Amino acid sequence: MSSIVNKQKLLNQVLDKGLVGLLDTTLPETEAVDIDSLPVLEQIIYAFCREDASPLQADRAFQQLQERFFDWNEVRVSAIRELAEAFEGLHQPYERSERLVAFLQELFETTFSYDMELLQKKGMKIAAKQLERQQAITDFIVAWVTQRSLGGHAVPVDNSTVRCLKRLGLVDQELDKLPDIRASLEHLVPKAKNAEFTDTVSRVALEFCHDKAPACTACPLAADCPSMRIPPLPRARKAK
Ligand code: SF4
Incomplete structure (x- = not known):
């Protein structure tokens, strides 16, 4: 069977299983961030929280930012240490805070406002290019905003997602640049399924x-994963 057919079969398994078997790690619907209704600026800031983080972690961090700071201008002028507290529990909270401040600073210096709704009217490609030009914006954030706010076909990938997709065989081992990995997934995953994927x-x-130590025996995709690992049984003690 060709590699592309294998990948398509595996992709169908991933999508068929959906979120069944995953732990209960999202907030109740009434408390979760309503991602689909976020304006463009908030969608970008949510993406800062969501990269290499679960929906639960991202929702909490985003809500902390909204509750602890009066507005995005206060976030821009706050100490990195204070912002990092809102990102507590996420990977690289200080680096995230620095990038968020750099993004808000650049936005403020170029537009003197925090309104990004015009971006949606520019058309998807121009809007994505404009975002890409900002140093603090990663490939993940551009793809996230393209997927959720600009109506484009994009599959955001971060480091943890790439690790899992390579183990599953949905991404070739030799691909190492995030834009190349994303492009290969955008060929594979249908647009209607990209958010679910x-x-x-x-x-x-x-x-x-x-x-380290993936929990393969509990993983809902174990039956279809070529990298599934079974932990060794503990050694039986020799009878004296
Ligand atoms: S079975 Fe193991 S290696 Fe494969 S996706 Fe699940 S946790 Fe990762």
Whole structure:
């Protein structure tokens, strides 16, 4: 069977299983961030929280930012240490805070406002290019905003997602640049399924497919995963 057919079969398994079997790691619907209704600026800031983080972690961090700071201008002028507290529990909270401040600073210096709604009217490609030009914006953030706010076909990938997708065989081992990995996934995943694919794989990556000691025996994708590992049985003690 060709590699592309194998990948398509595996992709169908991932999408069929959906979120079944994943741990209960999202907030109740009434408390969760309503991602689909976020304006463009908030969607970008949510993406800062969501990269290499689960939906639960991202929702909490985003809500902390909104509750602890009066507005995005206060976030821009606050100490990195204070911002990092809102990102507590996430990977690289200080680096995230520095990038968020750099993004808000650049936005403020170029537009003297925090309104990004015009971006949606520029058309998807021009809007994505404009975002890419900002140093603090990663490939993940551009793809996230393209997927959720600009109506484009994009599959955001972060480091934890890539680790899991390579183990599953949905991404070739030799691909190492995030834009190349994203482009290969955008050929594979249908546009109508890209948000579902993003959420499912990122949750499997963070809940089971850990860097060290992946929890394969509990993973909902274990039956279809060529990298599934069974931990060795404890050695039986010799009778004296
Ligand atoms: S079975 Fe193991 S290696 Fe494969 S996706 Fe699940 S946790 Fe990762």
